[in-house]
Amino acid sequence: MNDDKTIVCRCEDIDIETIRKLIDQGVTSLEEIKRITRCGMGPCQGKTCGPVIAREIAMKTGQPMEEILSPRSRPPFGGVLFQEVLEGIDDEE
Amino acid sequence: MITCDLLVIGGGPAGISAAVAAGKAGLKVLLLEERERLGGQLTKQTHRFFGSVAERAGTRGIAIIKDLETVVAQLENVEISLSTTALGIYEDGVSTALKSGKMIKIKPKAIVVATGAFEKFLPFENNDLPGVYGAGAVQTLMNIYGVLPARRILMIGSGNIGLIVSYQLVQAGAEVVGVIEASPKIGGYLVHASKIRRLGIPIYPSCTIKKAFGQDRVVGAELVRLDEKWKEIPGSQFTVDCDAICLAVGLNPLIDLLGQSGCQFKYIPELGGQVPIRDESMRTNVPHLYIAGDLSSIEEATAALLEGELAGLSAAKQIRPGQSLEARMEEVKTHLRALRSGPVGEKIRSGLSKLTGEALPTPSPRTNAIDELSRTGIASPANLAGVLPDEKRKKTRAYAVIECYQQIPCDPCVHNCPFGAIKPFSDINDLPIVDFDLCTGCGQCIGRCPGLAIFTVDETRDGDRAKITLPYEFLPKPVREETVDLLDRSGKCVGQGVVKSVLNTPKQDKTTIVTVEIHRNLVQDVRQIRVVQKS
Numbered sequence: 001m002n003d004d005k006t007i008v009c010r011c012e013d014i015d016i017e018t019i020r021k022l023i024d025q026g027v028t029s030l031e032e033i034k035r036i037t038r039c040g041m042g043p044c045q046g047k048t049c050g051p052v053i054a055r056e057i058a059m060k061t062g063q064p065m066e067e068i069l070s071p072r073s074r075p076p077f078g079g080v081l082f083q084e085v086l087e088g089i090d091d092e093e
Numbered sequence: 094m095i096t097c098d099l100l101v102i103g104g105g106p107a108g109i110s111a112a113v114a115a116g117k118a119g120l121k122v123l124l125l126e127e128r129e130r131l132g133g134q135l136t137k138q139t140h141r142f143f144g145s146v147a148e149r150a151g152t153r154g155i156a157i158i159k160d161l162e163t164v165v166a167q168l169e170n171v172e173i174s175l176s177t178t179a180l181g182i183y184e185d186g187v188s189t190a191l192k193s194g195k196m197i198k199i200k201p202k203a204i205v206v207a208t209g210a211f212e213k214f215l216p217f218e219n220n221d222l223p224g225v226y227g228a229g230a231v232q233t234l235m236n237i238y239g240v241l242p243a244r245r246i247l248m249i250g251s252g253n254i255g256l257i258v259s260y261q262l263v264q265a266g267a268e269v270v271g272v273i274e275a276s277p278k279i280g281g282y283l284v285h286a287s288k289i290r291r292l293g294i295p296i297y298p299s300c301t302i303k304k305a306f307g308q309d310r311v312v313g314a315e316l317v318r319l320d321e322k323w324k325e326i327p328g329s330q331f332t333v334d335c336d337a338i339c340l341a342v343g344l345n346p347l348i349d350l351l352g353q354s355g356c357q358f359k360y361i362p363e364l365g366g367q368v369p370i371r372d373e374s375m376r377t378n379v380p381h382l383y384i385a386g387d388l389s390s391i392e393e394a395t396a397a398l399l400e401g402e403l404a405g406l407s408a409a410k411q412i413r414p415g416q417s418l419e420a421r422m423e424e425v426k427t428h429l430r431a432l433r434s435g436p437v438g439e440k441i442r443s444g445l446s447k448l449t450g451e452a453l454p455t456p457s458p459r460t461n462a463i464d465e466l467s468r469t470g471i472a473s474p475a476n477l478a479g480v481l482p483d484e485k486r487k488k489t490r491a492y493a494v495i496e497c498y499q500q501i502p503c504d505p506c507v508h509n510c511p512f513g514a515i516k517p518f519s520d521i522n523d524l525p526i527v528d529f530d531l532c533t534g535c536g537q538c539i540g541r542c543p544g545l546a547i548f549t550v551d552e553t554r555d556g557d558r559a560k561i562t563l564p565y566e567f568l569p570k571p572v573r574e575e576t577v578d579l580l581d582r583s584g585k586c587v588g589q590g591v592v593k594s595v596l597n598t599p600k601q602d603k604t605t606i607v608t609v610e611i612h613r614n615l616v617q618d619v620r621q622i623r624v625v626q627k628s
Contacts, residue, residue: 002304007221016216048214051345051366066360069367073352075181080191088189088196 009049011042023060097123099408100201102179105133106394107386108207109161110401116168118409125177132158137232141543143503144395151505151541182354203381203408210344210387218304224311228258228341235265243337247314248272253281255341259289270333273300278467283499284544286470291621293584298468346388354379363444365391375404399429435500435522471582482529491534491551495525509541536562540604550616559613565605571624578623
């Protein structure tokens with residue numbers, strides 16, 4: 001398999017080779033990988049790549065999936081324009 | 094700030110069902126749906142549903158959603174807000190949503206989250222080429238917008254979604270070059286597998302995709318066989334030509350909104366991955382927060398409908414105590430248990446026991462052996478022998494052959510025999526047994542079987558001619574006295590026959606019932622016809 005042509009994160013165009021190299025270097029949490037590569041920071045917010053990267057980490061480190069996947073997320077779900085937030089405030093006044 | 098008793102997030106089967114149940118119990122309900130119409134995945138499901146007749150089994154998903162829309166529209170205390178995306182669930186009980194370019198705020202007394210699921214992705218070389226689709230996208234293009242996504246499609250995954258979408262692709266006029274499956278056996282219902290096998294679609298168990306070929310778009314794929322330990326067998330690679338690769342490799346619950354709320358999760362692969370912890374009444378650890386549908390565990394729409402109702406009733410019970418809702422709640426729980434009680438529900442049962450910490454109920458009797466049928470989707474002579482009448486009976490009257498060999502929760506056949514010739518089930522997972530003393534071979538059951546697994550055979554006449562009656566869901570429809578190709582269970586053409594009758598009234602609801610005169614020797618081989626294209 002050509003690892004550099006196997007895409008993990010479609011939103012940010014990150015390939016599996018990048019992820020595997022990071023894990024080999026000891027970067028073994030989703031949070032760290034996200035901060036270094038921007039994986040999971042695109043429109044889908046990690047729904048596509050999250051489980052795939054978690055599996056890679058699990059295979060290389062033996063860590064259980066449960067510990068790797070973090071269900072924490074913060075509002076808002078998806079992108080919102082400041083204008084849309086402001087429009088909502090106007091409504092209340 | 095909008096106030097209501099119950100906020101339901103997600104207008105698929107689970108969400109609508111929750112809104113209806115809570116609405117009927119007198120709650121003021123606000124139902125949010127991200128898309129421009131209600132229905133979720135049901136809007137794409139053109140096939141007939143399995144399950145119990147009590148839960149509309151035998152009805153197409155697109156018909157179920159029409160009924161649900163009517164029911165929910167009649168409830169004045171249920172407000173439906175379409176094209177509205179829920180954005181957040183905050184600790185102070187306020188939720189936010191995006192509607193018509195404005196972020197609105199909602200303060201409900203309780204929330205049912207029914208956001209469904211998200212398709213899993215698969216890493217393989219060139220998986221970002223145009224032509225790599227998720228099965229959901231293919232279904233949306235085909236069944237909602239009437240757009241054929243490709244001509245020659247490779248399907249990855251033999252679960253129900255992979256099998257059903259393959260069938261629908263053929264209905265839409267595309268060719269499916271094969272269905273591959275990493276596991277040694279077919280994942281979905283075997284009746285669905287048999288349906289596509291007799292169209293000539295190969296299924297490759299123990300096989301996975303290595304890479305897609307192509308520069309600007311998909312032109313083919315390299316596949317590889319897997320051994321019993323799921324490791325690639327060196328040198329077993331083979332290639333297929335295709336212009337699209339359709340991924341149907343499972344779903345993950347869409348938990349993002351719940352993750353904001355303080356809800357606790359557990360990783361349970363049997364239920365689809367990270368799932369919210371909840372009790373049997375669909376209540377999470379967060380007060381006044383309920384869940385339903387694929388978000389709670391990846392299952393069929395019937396389970397989503399029931400879970401939705403349960404969540405709606407639970408919320409109503411909490412907000413408006415004093416109503417007698419418990420009886421119906423217990424009934425719904427009983428239906429859910431029945432739905433999950435058979436061999437195909439074992440995975441869900443095992444997942445749920447991990448969720449609740451309860452001991453597993455007694456496993457249903459089943460064989461672990463991988464038989465020919467579960468590897469190929471083609472019934473063996475031994476399978477068939479078990480469902481045929483004796484030689485004497487074959488000669489006296491026409492008879493039904495029910496090629497339903499796998500215990501799945503489904504019962505429309507029993508309820509649609511006018512002669513009571515299909516023995517009543519004690520359990521919804523029972524296999525149908527025909528009482529050939531009562532069966533007249535009338536064929537009423539053929540179009541009612543969601544698996545299209547029923548055929549009637551008439552070999553009462555002397556000579557070498559006999560008749561077979563079978564369901565047909567393709568265009569163009571055959572016409573009387575037309576000569577058609579006869580296909581066996583693997584899609585191989587085994588001869589030709591002459592169409593003697595075509596039943597295609599609104600009652601058949603597009604499952605045309607076709608009777609063909611064929612050679613007597615072929616009655617147990619022919620299971621599909623092909624209309625010969627006139628040049």
